[in-house]
Amino acid sequence: MTKPCNCIAEVNKTLAQHNTMLVFTLFGTPSRVIVDTTQVETGRGKKKAAAMIATFCPFCGERYEPEPARPATSADLTAMLDDPTVAAAVNEQAGGRAA
Numbered sequence: 246m247t248k249p250c251n252c253i254a255e256v257n258k259t260l261a262q263h264n265t266m267l268v269f270t271l272f273g274t275p276s277r278v279i280v281d282t283t284q285v286e287t288g289r290g291k292k293k294a295a296a297m298i299a300t301f302c303p304f305c306g307e308r309y310e311p312e313p314a315r316p317a318t319s320a321d322l323t324a325m326l327d328d329p330t331v332a333a334a335v336n337e338q339a340g341g342r343a344a
């Protein structure tokens with residue numbers, strides 16, 4: 246995993262001159278910027294505003310956490326088998342029975 250960026254700390258240093266700081270997550274590593282949201286309709290039974298936590302750093306564009314793994318699609322598997330070294334390894338695993 247790559248080292249997370251230091252943008253939140255750097256931006257907060259600049260904002261400190263304006264008595265301001267970013268809102269960011271306190272739990273989890275790395276800390277992530279929280280996008281400010283507000284409740285549209287207020288009153289009894291109305292849903293509270295949802296939190297929006299950035300996936301990518303809004304300052305440098307780095308992804309905060311590695312992209313989650315996803316299952317291979319049949320297109321991925323076909324592409325893998327088109328690779329001669331992979332096809333040879335699969336043949337070996339099958340005891341050379343596959344033609």
Ligand SMILES: [Zn+2]
Pocket residue numbers: 250251252253302303304305306307
């Ligand atoms: Zn950053």
